[in-house]
Amino acid sequence: MSSTHRYTLTISCPDRAGIIAAVSGFIAQHGGFIVEASYHTEQEASRFFMRQEIRADSLPFDANEFRHRFAPLAQEFGMDWQLADSAQKKRLVILVSKQDHCLNDLLHRWRSGELQVDIPCVISNHEDLRSFVEWHGIPFVHIDMQDKAAAFELIAARFEQYRGDCMVLARFMQILPPALCRRFPGRVINIHHSFLPSFVGAKPYHQAYLRGVKLIGATCHYVTEELDAGPIIEQDTVRIDHGDTVDDLVRYGRDIEKTVLSRGLRYHVEDRVLVCGNKTIVFR
Amino acid sequence: MSSTHRYTLTISCPDRAGIIAAVSGFIAQHGGFIVEASYHTEQEASRFFMRQEIRADSLPFDANEFRHRFAPLAQEFGMDWQLADSAQKKRLVILVSKQDHCLNDLLHRWRSGELQVDIPCVISNHEDLRSFVEWHGIPFVHIDMQDKAAAFELIAARFEQYRGDCMVLARFMQILPPALCRRFPGRVINIHHSFLPSFVGAKPYHQAYLRGVKLIGATCHYVTEELDAGPIIEQDTVRIDHGDTVDDLVRYGRDIEKTVLSRGLRYHVEDRVLVCGNKTIVFR
Amino acid sequence: MSSTHRYTLTISCPDRAGIIAAVSGFIAQHGGFIVEASYHTEQEASRFFMRQEIRADSLPFDANEFRHRFAPLAQEFGMDWQLADSAQKKRLVILVSKQDHCLNDLLHRWRSGELQVDIPCVISNHEDLRSFVEWHGIPFVHIDMQDKAAAFELIAARFEQYRGDCMVLARFMQILPPALCRRFPGRVINIHHSFLPSFVGAKPYHQAYLRGVKLIGATCHYVTEELDAGPIIEQDTVRIDHGDTVDDLVRYGRDIEKTVLSRGLRYHVEDRVLVCGNKTIVFR
Amino acid sequence: MSSTHRYTLTISCPDRAGIIAAVSGFIAQHGGFIVEASYHTEQEASRFFMRQEIRADSLPFDANEFRHRFAPLAQEFGMDWQLADSAQKKRLVILVSKQDHCLNDLLHRWRSGELQVDIPCVISNHEDLRSFVEWHGIPFVHIDMQDKAAAFELIAARFEQYRGDCMVLARFMQILPPALCRRFPGRVINIHHSFLPSFVGAKPYHQAYLRGVKLIGATCHYVTEELDAGPIIEQDTVRIDHGDTVDDLVRYGRDIEKTVLSRGLRYHVEDRVLVCGNKTIVFR
Known part of the structure; x- marks a missing residue:
């Protein structure tokens, strides 16, 4: 558990092609620096899971603004998601x-x-x-x-x-x-x-x-x-x-x-x- | 599993004082060299278990004679026992x-x-x-x-x-x-x-x-x-x-x-x- | 080791923002279905490592064409990379x-x-x-x-x-x-x-x-x-x-x-x- | 670590036949109840090691008397030995x-x-x-x-x-x-x-x-x-x-x-x- 200020984005949604590209594209577009990235597809449930840790100081906005801007993309893919802020213990x-x-x-x-x-x-x-x-x-x-x-x-x-x-x-x-x-x-x-x-x-x-x-x-x-x-x-x-x-x-x-x-x-x-x-x- | 010729004596019997002394005394009396010795008491069952590996060449008799001579002692303690001979695979x-x-x-x-x-x-x-x-x-x-x-x-x-x-x-x-x-x-x-x-x-x-x-x-x-x-x-x-x-x-x-x-x-x-x-x- | 026909793309390159987005964008753009994705940054070396398994049948071209099309992106990021084809044991x-x-x-x-x-x-x-x-x-x-x-x-x-x-x-x-x-x-x-x-x-x-x-x-x-x-x-x-x-x-x-x-x-x-x-x- | 009062006898001595018999005979002769017994021969060093846990209340004497009575046998076999008393933390x-x-x-x-x-x-x-x-x-x-x-x-x-x-x-x-x-x-x-x-x-x-x-x-x-x-x-x-x-x-x-x-x-x-x-x- 690093002490750097990070946001952790966790997502689950129906599996399909292009999810990683969409999410990592969103992060890259804002200069976000991904510290750790994990993916998993649950075959039986045909459901995709991902977790991204992003350095907070690499983004030009705070957690709430992140949530605001990410919402449309999340809706498009039918995501259950949340963004945790390491500053909020x-x-x-x-x-x-x-x-x-x-x-x-x-x-x-x-x-x-x-x-x-x-x-x-x-x-x-x-x-x-x-x-x-x-x-x-x-x-x-x-x-x-x-x-x-x-x-x-x-x-x-x-x-x-x-x-x-x-x-x-x-x-x-x-x-x-x-x-x-x-x-x-x-x-x-x-x-x-x-x-x-x-x-x-x-x-x-x-x-x-x-x-x-x-x-x-x-x-x-x-x-x-x-x-x-x-x-x-x-x-x-x-x-x-x-x-x-x-x-x-x-x-x-x-x-x-x-x-x-x-x-x-x-x-x-x-x-x-x-x-x-x-x-x-x-x-x- | 050593390749030396050995007898393995396994015993279970009601627990009481003196069992180890009796068995090891019997073996020592015939010059038997114990290679490995293990003991356990199962408390709930009040039952004693032991296993002795003896070098065959340290004894002046063979497995059958061992069994013959050991039988009275086994009976005295109410033992379930057997002697295995490593020569008999x-x-x-x-x-x-x-x-x-x-x-x-x-x-x-x-x-x-x-x-x-x-x-x-x-x-x-x-x-x-x-x-x-x-x-x-x-x-x-x-x-x-x-x-x-x-x-x-x-x-x-x-x-x-x-x-x-x-x-x-x-x-x-x-x-x-x-x-x-x-x-x-x-x-x-x-x-x-x-x-x-x-x-x-x-x-x-x-x-x-x-x-x-x-x-x-x-x-x-x-x-x-x-x-x-x-x-x-x-x-x-x-x-x-x-x-x-x-x-x-x-x-x-x-x-x-x-x-x-x-x-x-x-x-x-x-x-x-x-x-x-x-x-x-x-x-x- | 699944028996499905897969391509495995392994990459190492200098670390910077946007690598995952670029690579997953490339794959998504061709309809590629990622089966397994892994990432790692080696901090001391400031070097990024990734591995992607892609279902071969989700792509409209073969391994060689993949290599051909991927080369410019690889060059842009200074990647050491290779694409393995599960059909080639x-x-x-x-x-x-x-x-x-x-x-x-x-x-x-x-x-x-x-x-x-x-x-x-x-x-x-x-x-x-x-x-x-x-x-x-x-x-x-x-x-x-x-x-x-x-x-x-x-x-x-x-x-x-x-x-x-x-x-x-x-x-x-x-x-x-x-x-x-x-x-x-x-x-x-x-x-x-x-x-x-x-x-x-x-x-x-x-x-x-x-x-x-x-x-x-x-x-x-x-x-x-x-x-x-x-x-x-x-x-x-x-x-x-x-x-x-x-x-x-x-x-x-x-x-x-x-x-x-x-x-x-x-x-x-x-x-x-x-x-x-x-x-x-x-x-x- | 049971809370019963126990004596723990640990011994190391040159290996030879009859050690277990002698020690367990000594314990049995005084009615000692062995709770746990372990033996090992270090082949290269030709040295024998043993550890016996005995219930203190099964013996008619205390730790010092045990040590006194055991000393001659220990000397006979050239033993390094000690008797620990669980009452002495x-x-x-x-x-x-x-x-x-x-x-x-x-x-x-x-x-x-x-x-x-x-x-x-x-x-x-x-x-x-x-x-x-x-x-x-x-x-x-x-x-x-x-x-x-x-x-x-x-x-x-x-x-x-x-x-x-x-x-x-x-x-x-x-x-x-x-x-x-x-x-x-x-x-x-x-x-x-x-x-x-x-x-x-x-x-x-x-x-x-x-x-x-x-x-x-x-x-x-x-x-x-x-x-x-x-x-x-x-x-x-x-x-x-x-x-x-x-x-x-x-x-x-x-x-x-x-x-x-x-x-x-x-x-x-x-x-x-x-x-x-x-x-x-x-x-x-």
Whole structure:
């Protein structure tokens, strides 16, 4: 993630000849300097996806003017598109329970400048992590989960109040109600502690242990109404063996969970993830 | 796999103190030189597993005399045990269909001396691979699958006629009937082209493609009556991305399949795999 | 590697704004349908690299006419470029010694259609692999290495006589003389059995064993005059441990060597590798 | 790392028949329950290595009595040996500079109970990390490096004053003087940010970038007088590609460094690492 001021243009549209020429022609015509360019055609869906990173200082206008001038071309090709401005950091609201390995990892990446986002608040159903979060100067919001419906209403309200762009379930251990999933499509990211679609739901490490698999994994995905079934952003696995207990699996799992979440989150934050049906295109 | 003459003693028994002392005491008392020793306790089952490789020339007697003398101690501890003699190569009967990447890989390991087994015959439901197999000087048995029941009877008969120790389904693409699975427990090894328990059954690469996973895998396991549910010996995964078609997955898959099968098979052939319920202990 | 008829345009030129627009504009203007497009800027060298795969049937002319029409644009931007035609398979001449794991792997990929090349001949300084090569219907050329200078002259002569595009040193175990390296720049590919730059030269597995490393690797690279120092195309590593002997390292190494060579070779054959100084850009 | 009270017996001695029998006989004779047992023979050195974890409550005496009774047997076999008591946590003194990814990782593992050690102090040549360390309730010792000789004297003094068992160079970025290396043999652990023996010394990521390698790595090793040449405990690699800048390599590197250091450190802390010449036996 370079610190240069950039615009990132992401597009999806029906596939046909001439799209790259039209878009790169538009950029070139205004002197735009493309830093990174990626393309993909999803054959079954006959849909084209592209992502362009452009140096902001190479263009004679700002992001809004870019959007204004680009709109006609986008309409001509039937594009779903957006232009992100690297000067506008995304705002991540992180939800945690008691386990803090993912939170610890994300906050370190944030305070070291590796993860260029704003973290307006951390929300938890336990008080345990208040001191650690507040040491970072980040507001810590405790939510009582006794009344689940009310609790999730409050979470949604805080997310909006803090103008969150993305809600990160960093081992939150609570299942979001369908209504909440529908309310923020493509904006809620979860880390599941198995290599999906294996071991959906509760206690995946126990499930893995009982099945006798030789590797375990973790999956970072967008949350949808169906549990652990949303579009997968990133996954990875790690080797275990017969000598490992469930506790060992949990320990190995923590390392893979935080790695996979941080990678998936980086892709999302850098506008590298485009969704097509229940799959993702990740322009790494 | 060293070429030195060795005995491999594998034991499983109820866990208690003193087992290692008793067994290593027995070996030491006869001057036995232990080349490799591995131990494991399966906590839930309260069961102990061990494997010892002993240099044959360090003992004053042969394998049968070893078995004779060891029997009382084995009985005292309630052991399931066996002594394998590296001079007696295991006999692998390989079953294939048309896809030959696993067969090609196994035959190369065999002819280069890496896989120290005998291959008395290769069985197939197609004629395609006859010439390749026969070039190796290995009998090729073609079986017509029109009448499945009869075909599987014939396969079992050939396996026994050729005194097979282990039946290897090297992408055989046919589901073994339950009776056959029961007849050779722990002696039939399959390579499944997914990271089990994900994508059981047919067309796992298509299933993986549709689910949008970010890694695909392969699983080497013992065949049991329940499809793709037997004890797992070895697994591995490989990274894919959105640009990969189903054909690409199949291509990547071939490499991971042959690697996983050859590793699992080596563990089995070297008596490194002990089964406990539906799990395996693999003393690598 | 799809079987559709495609043209692959690879370009490197000084970096500046408008290159993508110019090239994609040219293609679009003739109705060309881009199947895959990749771009990269090498910052230090201020040099731009691109690769486009275009469906041949989407263009109203053939490869030669494409080259003719594209030349002026290429000149304007100072491009080094070439257009490969998938209908013209590359011709690989494979050099081997006695170890055949890479050869066995490559020939299988070739006969299964995975590696879409022609193999006009296999050259070896030993007779051991003649029968295996000839079973494939491929001429086997034995070269006596007694007089090294004469032998390498003969190798070069055979390579040219068989109109080889690429010379593959598939564990050839002989060091090519500088003159030969200079004669076929970017056309000789070697697999070195270490994770370069560690363990250059002879017996890398012994070196690795003595140093006590915890992973070993293999490197596929273009051959240049300096031993094991040419541009790296592909590398990979595999975990070992203290229980592994040098023989075990050699065994693990074979698997990683053949995988890395086959991947690197595929990238080369599909025109995915562009060289920049002593580095490669690999558009996977 | 189980929380049960255990004794860990580690032994190295000249190889001969009967060692396992003698040691396991001794343990069994006192009713000792072996939780984990590992053996290895280093062929070249003709030296035998073993590690036994024994449940403390299965023995009728304490660690000192164990040592007293075991001594004669140890002498008979010429053993180098030690008995570690899990009730006596090892004391790690961590040295850091400004980069805190390894420190952040280690302190999290410590405060979550995963890494069962005491951390009596953190030493740094910069003040930057004081607040973070002190939030953990750990003393932070700042050392001025202007006068290097004096500084290293002070470091050694603090290490001894805080009764450190192990000095961890968690990206300390300063080369320890030979005298200090000699003073604490096998007790100073470093994380080097390359896959040794490649890219010894300064700026390994720049070296890797210039060489154009396709994977980068990290190495956890014991510090000896020769720079980056001590016995390797753990290593790992991660894939990069041509699109990655030196900054990207540094970013990927941080993840691999902290993972490799934490693994190597865990092996050391759990007495899983035995040194043989310049190599390690790691009983994982």
